[in-house]
Amino acid sequence: MASNVLQLPHGLPEVPVARPGERRPGSLQDPHAPMTLVGRVRRHESRSPQDLPDFLLQPTGEAKIAGLRGVFQRQTILGQRDDQRLVMLVGQWPLVGNEPDALEVEIQQARVASGAHLDELFRAFSVDDWDGYGARAVTRATLERAHTLLRVVPMITTLEIGADPDGEITFEWQRGPRAVLTVSVGEAGPLSYAGLFGPNKVHGAESFIGELPKAIRYNLLRLASEPLE
């Protein structure tokens, strides 16, 4: 029976599949229940994010993997290392549970470490004038929103968290001088973002109510797929 082994595109042999919190490998689940799919795909070689597989970019849709078709409500890129990308799809799949793999564990550890770093940062920057030039204090409300943001950002390349003089917390991903994206979160209001992608640049502000805005997700994927100069 092929339903307990799933193959993602680009030839990777196995895809761990699990319900959220499910850690029981190999058992057949209700084929119509919403499930979480965690799988690896090889890093896409395209220069343009438009060329990424559709199921990596669309918030909802239908994906066909190894001859099996499923409908997903949303997808999250959990992380990326070298040529592998860990993807989570939430939707309906006629598939079964499995153990998390090493990459997933590593990404969870990175998320926990980043959360601890956020708390340290709050302790250091929660007073006014922390830079000696009139910087505003990082507030507890900003810290809490930063934790929320941390829960939903993909762990793509190395994430560096810091504080800006305006009291906002910044999440920065940098692969080179012109391959960089920064997202800034304050105690209220939209997320501000800005980035360089070779000769191209992006910036904007997106409202944030617990889900990562599409524009920011798109640009993070773009950063991950951007060739270095």
Next chain:
Amino acid sequence: MNSLRRFVTTFFDWLRNLWSRERPRELAADEQLARFLLQSNQFSATKGLVKRRAFTPTTKGQTSVYRIQGLQPEGIYRLGRRHVAPEPTKTIYGWGTVLVRIVEAQGLSVVPDNRPPRHANIEGWPNDKDEQMLLAHELAAAASLALWS
């Protein structure tokens, strides 16, 4: 006679110093500006790059820089040690250098005040955070990293 000569020389040196302090030199487009790096998260030694954080303006909308034309690395370091981080406990990791014309190409301006000597501010930052971050990214991407060991 010698005393008089010494007095006149000292007086003219003092006058020259006073003059140069009050009257900053004209800015040249190809003049180099140095942003001293006092925090390790302002640069990446392994990637050889200066980061956005180095150029992020203060809440007063200014980024402090120094005009380093004609200075050797030792002179730049001394400048930083004297005016930016005089406390021996503070580390000067190095500096990022960027040309005046690069700054001006972003719609920002360089305002020399010569207080302390060679000092200037990058001003004219936009109010919107995303635009501000973008310009800081542009300056960082164009900057050269010089590390002081």
